[in-house]
Amino acid sequence: MNGSFSGELKVVPVSPLNAPGLMTARGWDTLRGAASVALSCAHPAWEAHVREAGIECVRLESASAHELARSVGAWLEDSDGCPGGYLAWLCDSEHPHLPSPIETIGALEEASGGPIDADYVFASPVAPGAAVVESVRIMHELRSPGGDPWSAAQTHGSLSRYLLEETHEVLAELEREPIRTSELVDEFGDLLFQLVFHARIGMEEAEPWTLDSVARSLNAKMYRRNPHVFGPEREDLSIEEITARWDRIKSQEKPRRALAEGIPLALPALQRAFKIAARAQAAGREEELRAVVENSASNGSIASRIMAIVLEAAARDEDPESALRALVARVEAQLARD
Incomplete structure (x- = not known):
């Protein structure tokens, strides 16, 4: 000028x-x-x-x-x-x-x-959720022709290990005392990126889907399973009543033919056992499960004793995987100081 x-x-x-x-x-x-x-x-x-x-x-x-x-x-x-x-x-x-x-x-x-x-003249207030829209736009550009070759080469299968890794990194930050906010936000960002990435790949499938598809499915589920909040009349229910109704609505939406149906095989064994035990107790089949465990494992074996602890944890609604992980973290911290 x-x-x-x-x-x-x-x-x-x-x-x-x-x-x-x-x-x-x-x-x-x-x-x-x-x-x-x-x-x-x-x-x-x-x-x-x-x-x-x-x-x-x-x-x-x-x-x-x-x-x-x-x-x-x-x-x-x-x-x-x-x-x-x-x-x-x-x-x-x-x-x-x-x-x-x-x-x-x-x-x-x-x-x-x-x-x-x-x-x-500031005439463009940022709408809530706009940053997520920007994440979708960035991922779209990375995956599109002329973008990032590595991103373009990925599939749902090749990304699966990263989804698992990022989930564990989020859990590691959540279990820190005290929680480090900036690190937790960063790890949640990495996890969100995995969702955005999978949704971008979903756009290319025979039946295309997007992050909006995921959000719409989630929103509809929340409306259906929380009638005490979103129904014609609000209801003052206890947490136990809310949980029981949620499970009842879920079972109507996805009727199960077997106790373990729908529980991911990729779950760690302790978590999988806990979910089966929780379902058995909710269905009034705890004794049946105990009998099956006794018939399937040697009496007094490590596996049967672990399962007994899992049943106790389910009765107290305490996740044994989380409890054990927290204990191991405390032990590691103590050993590091000694």
């Missing part, structure tokens, strides 16, 4: 976390009232939305910080003195590789040796 800008500039930052075109009425009115509109939003759909609204605009080059500053400066110089009032610059409020709009204007002021009369 060779000279100072003497006109009025309205900067309209929009969040890249929101869908293109999502802007307040004030933002659209600002663009419509401008003598000239320029945009540098990374998402190409923004230009289409602006033009569909009947607003002519200039697309600014923004491949780098230098190029963005140069193109904004050139546009301001070319439009300075333009009849009809102020200029409007539609831009991303944040970008992983570019300076903020305020920093860009500051660089132009320093280069021109004079102030720029800039008014910021």
